[in-house]
Amino acid sequence: MSEWWTYTLSDFLLFSPRTYYRLFELYNAEIWPGQVLGLLTGLAILALLRNPGPWQSRVISALLGASWLWVAWAYHHARYASINWAATYFAIAFAVEALLLIVIGLVGRGLVVRGVSHWINWVGVGLVVFALAAQPLIGPLAGRPWPQVEIFGIAPDPTVVATLGVIVLACSWPKWLLLPIPILWCVVSGATAWVMQSSDAALMPAVAILVVFAGTVSALVRWARLRA
Amino acid sequence: MKVALVSRRRLLGSLAATGVMAGVDAQIGAAQSDAVITRPIPSSGELLPLVGLGTWITFNVGYDEMARDSCAEVMRSFFAAGGRMIDSSPMYGSSQAVVGHGLNKLGRPTALFSADKVWISSGSRGPAQIESSRRHWAVPRFDLLQVHNLLAWQEHLPRLLAMKSSGQLRYVGITTSEGRRHREVEQIMSSQPLDFVQVTYNALDREVEARILPLAQERRIAVIVNRPFREGALIRSVARHRLPSWAGELGCANWAQVLLKFIVSHPAVTCAIPATTSVAHVRENMGAAQGPLPDEAMRRRMAAHVEQL
Numbered sequence: 001m002s003e004w005w006t007y008t009l010s011d012f013l014l015f016s017p018r019t020y021y022r023l024f025e026l027y028n029a030e031i032w033p034g035q036v037l038g039l040l041t042g043l044a045i046l047a048l049l050r051n052p053g054p055w056q057s058r059v060i061s062a063l064l065g066a067s068w069l070w071v072a073w074a075y076h077h078a079r080y081a082s083i084n085w086a087a088t089y090f091a092i093a094f095a096v097e098a099l100l101l102i103v104i105g106l107v108g109r110g111l112v113v114r115g116v117s118h119w120i121n122w123v124g125v126g127l128v129v130f131a132l133a134a135q136p137l138i139g140p141l142a143g144r145p146w147p148q149v150e151i152f153g154i155a156p157d158p159t160v161v162a163t164l165g166v167i168v169l170a171c172s173w174p175k176w177l178l179l180p181i182p183i184l185w186c187v188v189s190g191a192t193a194w195v196m197q198s199s200d201a202a203l204m205p206a207v208a209i210l211v212v213f214a215g216t217v218s219a220l221v222r223w224a225r226l227r228a
Numbered sequence: 229m230k231v232a233l234v235s236r237r238r239l240l241g242s243l244a245a246t247g248v249m250a251g252v253d254a255q256i257g258a259a260q261s262d263a264v265i266t267r268p269i270p271s272s273g274e275l276l277p278l279v280g281l282g283t284w285i286t287f288n289v290g291y292d293e294m295a296r297d298s299c300a301e302v303m304r305s306f307f308a309a310g311g312r313m314i315d316s317s318p319m320y321g322s323s324q325a326v327v328g329h330g331l332n333k334l335g336r337p338t339a340l341f342s343a344d345k346v347w348i349s350s351g352s353r354g355p356a357q358i359e360s361s362r363r364h365w366a367v368p369r370f371d372l373l374q375v376h377n378l379l380a381w382q383e384h385l386p387r388l389l390a391m392k393s394s395g396q397l398r399y400v401g402i403t404t405s406e407g408r409r410h411r412e413v414e415q416i417m418s419s420q421p422l423d424f425v426q427v428t429y430n431a432l433d434r435e436v437e438a439r440i441l442p443l444a445q446e447r448r449i450a451v452i453v454n455r456p457f458r459e460g461a462l463i464r465s466v467a468r469h470r471l472p473s474w475a476g477e478l479g480c481a482n483w484a485q486v487l488l489k490f491i492v493s494h495p496a497v498t499c500a501i502p503a504t505t506s507v508a509h510v511r512e513n514m515g516a517a518q519g520p521l522p523d524e525a526m527r528r529r530m531a532a533h534v535e536q537l
Contacts, residue, residue: 010459011406014285014288014319014320014321015288015289015290015321016285016288016505019288019289019290019292022292023290023292026291026292079290082290082291082321082322083288083289083290083321083322084321085319085321
């Protein structure tokens with residue numbers, strides 16, 4: 001196709017907002033009480049962030065990797081792909097991110113998470129807390145029914161936001177390898193919500209901008225310290 | 229005619245409410261086919277109702293059983309009102325499978341005119357995609373296959389024409405939408421033995437009036453019109469205005485019928501394929517295939533009126 005520029009974002013929206021959000025409703029009903037496990041996983045990650053260290057970081061990586069793998073298979077591949085052929089590629093991307101988390105964080109011990117000592121780190125913790133506690137409320141606040149709630153470890157958006165929070169907190173360089181896929185998902189998710197005219201469409205792009213900003217400032221601060 | 233329409237709707241409504249539609253679909257369809265205006269496919273003379281059923285977005289409901297059944301009800305009403313052509317594509321997510329679900333549920337209506345597309349950049353993978361589509365629909369063969377958005381048409385079109393020659397397919401076409409690649413569409417229409425061309429046309433998007441529709445008449449190619457309501461945006465924009473006084477003269481009871489009658493009254497147009505998830509809307513849409521059609525002067529007036537809203 002030689003005229004991609006003539007297409008608008010709405011040309012790629014293959015489903016109605018009703019179908020999209022109802023997908024979450026059916027998914028939630030089918031996997032209940034898996035949401036409890038998802039939340040417990042998120043709370044475990046949050047608790048481990050209070051005691052950073054080599055093995056805690058490896059456990060965090062393993063838990064995040066498992067969450068990404070679940071979302072890749074149970075959401076993207078098994079459900080979202082039924083209404084969006086592109087979700088097959090999203091599933092692959094999420095599986096790749098899961099492998100990166102496991103290889104870099106668990107096997108390679110490359111995702112060392114630091115303690116909360118700088119305001120940037122609070123951004124990281126704040127994103128994890130937001131993904132666990134506040135993000136699930138956004139749908140209902142935007143007028144969507146409670147059964148369509150999106151929960152960490154189950155739905156992609158809160159899983160991505162919590163992971164970005166952990167990446168912000170990580171102090172080792174391999175964390176940058178973990179950044180592209182979640183940032184790209186923020187763009188994809190924001191674009192989808194925007195085309196569907198969802199009132200919370202700006203959320204995921206805003207998270208991406210915040211993480212890139214925090215990551216850049218964090219790198220500059222470290223560079224300045226090294227020079228000093 | 230108007231009285232007959234009202235009584236038909238009441239009949240359909242009461243039958244649907246009592247759940248006895250399934251057994252009497254065929255009779256209703258046959259009884260109403262007289263009232264539905266048809267137009268011949270130029271290459272064969274086969275008659276098609278002026279209004280078909282699109283599936284873009286509306287039928288892509290995945291594994292949602294409730295929504296699938298709801299789509300089946302839309303199809304039931306469509307056939308009951310005398311409809312024939314259902315159009316889908318492998319690009320439309322689960323739409324083909326949902327059409328197949330509906331056809332199964334309705335007992336495979338014989339009135340069906342199945343229109344689908346091939347949409348894959350690799351020519352060699354076209355046959356596998358067509359076979360996959362056919363299985364979704366669960367039809368022995370498609371009535372019409374179109375090269376979707378001209379994607380790899382140089383490879384797909386010869387294969388579709390060969391399928392038609394060997395009896396595996398009845399008609400061959402190409403599609404475009406929203407004004408894309410019209411020059412190329414014209415070239416293909418001029419050089420290839422097409423039965424159908426599918427384009428976007430409505431009271432606001434009238435570019436095809438200049439060259440493609442006259443060329444279709446000259447080359448005896450049937451025209452399917454997609455996105456008659458601009459994916460609902462056109463309906464939403466005019467719905468806040470009162471129906472013009474002349475709407476009644478055309479037998480139009482709502483804006484959907486006004487907009488559709490504008491489209492299907494063009495002499496080159498064979499049928500329009502509005503998509504909907506609503507039984508009430510499919511009945512409204514099918515109403516546009518009945519009653520008087522506007523003449524050229526009235527068509528100009530209709531376009532001008534919609535433009536100034």
